[in-house]
Amino acid sequence: MILMEDYNKPDKSTINQLNNRSNLTSIQWYPGHMVKAKKQIKEKFSLVDVTIEVVDARIPQSSRNPVLEPILREKPRVIALNKRDLAHHEMTLKWIAYFKSQGLGAAAVDSSSKQGIKELINEVKGAAGPVMKALEAKGRRRRAVRAMIVGIPNVGKSTLINAMVNRTVAKTGNKPGVTKGTQWIRVVDDLELLDTPGMLWPKFENQQTGFKLAATGAISDLVFSLEDVAKHLVLYLKENRPEVLEERYKIELVSSDPWVIMEEIGRKRGFLASGGVVMMEQTAVMLLREFRSGKLGRFTLEKPGSV
Ligand code: G4P
Numbered sequence: 001m002i003l004m005e006d007y008n009k010p011d012k013s014t015i016n017q018l019n020n021r022s023n024l025t026s027i028q029w030y031p032g033h034m035v036k037a038k039k040q041i042k043e044k045f046s047l048v049d050v051t052i053e054v055v056d057a058r059i060p061q062s063s064r065n066p067v068l069e070p071i072l073r074e075k076p077r078v079i080a081l082n083k084r085d086l087a088h089h090e091m092t093l094k095w096i097a098y099f100k101s102q103g104l105g106a107a108a109v110d111s112s113s114k115q116g117i118k119e120l121i122n123e124v125k126g127a128a129g130p131v132m133k134a135l136e137a138k139g140r141r142r143r144a145v146r147a148m149i150v151g152i153p154n155v156g157k158s159t160l161i162n163a164m165v166n167r168t169v170a171k172t173g174n175k176p177g178v179t180k181g182t183q184w185i186r187v188v189d190d191l192e193l194l195d196t197p198g199m200l201w202p203k204f205e206n207q208q209t210g211f212k213l214a215a216t217g218a219i220s221d222l223v224f225s226l227e228d229v230a231k232h233l234v235l236y237l238k239e240n241r242p243e244v245l246e247e248r249y250k251i252e253l254v255s256s257d258p259w260v261i262m263e264e265i266g267r268k269r270g271f272l273a274s275g276g277v278v279m280m281e282q283t284a285v286m287l288l289r290e291f292r293s294g295k296l297g298r299f300t301l302e303k304p305g306s307v
Pocket residue numbers: 082083084085086109110111112113151152153154155156157158159160172173174
């Protein structure tokens with residue numbers, strides 16, 4: 001098992017351990033850091049009426065951290081399925097229905113182009129409704145709903161905060177936990193938000209989860225071998241959407257070996273070293289870039305109930 005201290009910048013010894021590895025599972029964060037981040041989130045959680053748990057709409061389950069569950073379940077919660085522009089539309093609707101069947105609020109958003117923000121705000125206010133009513137029934141003065149955003153790195157927490165308040169307040173970048181001294185910012189008259197999101201690292205439960213987190217860019221490209229992630233991606237596409245590989249890269253899927261398919265793609269794209277050897281790393285980088293940017297189409301890598 002490899003222990004990671006910092007999500008974005010694994011230290012030298014960790015990188016040395018990671019070099020040449022192809023295993024997508026055996027990473028764990030330093031337990032002490034995890035405990036501290038959890039504690040910080042818990043403290044801020046006590047100040048809010050509702051949480052907005054941001055997930056990547058392409059991997060709505062793998063981009064959640066189960067460690068947060070016991071904390072977050074204490075209050076109303078809305079799942080924001082972000083990056084909906086990159087996910088399969090019908091699958092996103094299924095995920096929304098699934099989360100709602102679990103008693104959670106849910107809305108799909110594209111924070112980059114500020115789509116779905118109004119629906120999300122309505123969902124958050126709706127989820128907090130009973131709590132606010134109960135406060136008023138106790139004779140407390142009416143006040144704005146208070147919410148905080150939580151999630152793993154790179155799901156778009158900061159982009160979402162900025163989209164909700166329509167200006168740049170949250171810097172993109174990741175620090176586990178919640179920075180001290182965070183402030184309330186007004187979203188609309190009756191909703192305010194903590195300006196810094198709560199962050200916890202993702203959890204690698206198995207190789208498939210590791211692959212999904214790596215393929216969608218939820219974890220730093222320093223962590224896994226890019227060729228290995230791209231190989232898993234090719235395998236996924238071959239099994240689920242072979243026409244995408246055939247059409248985009250003009251190849252015929254003769255071999256079932258993802259490595260051979262990758263070589264074929266690299267050759268077609270002209271990633272060749274002297275002697276006609278395919279440059280696999282460049283091929284992997286190109287494949288992942290095209291997948292992540294949506295050039296290969298919109299994908300949701302997991303179905304509700306199957307993960
Ligand atoms: P975080 O706070 O959860 O760590 O995530 P952050 O907002 O920094 O967003 C991570 C990346 O995801 C950023 O891209 C951001 O632009 C992108 N992103 C956020 N929301 C959406 C969305 O709804 N759709 C799409 N397609 N992308 C989204 P980046 O490449 O890291 O930075 P940049 O290109 O914005 O400079």
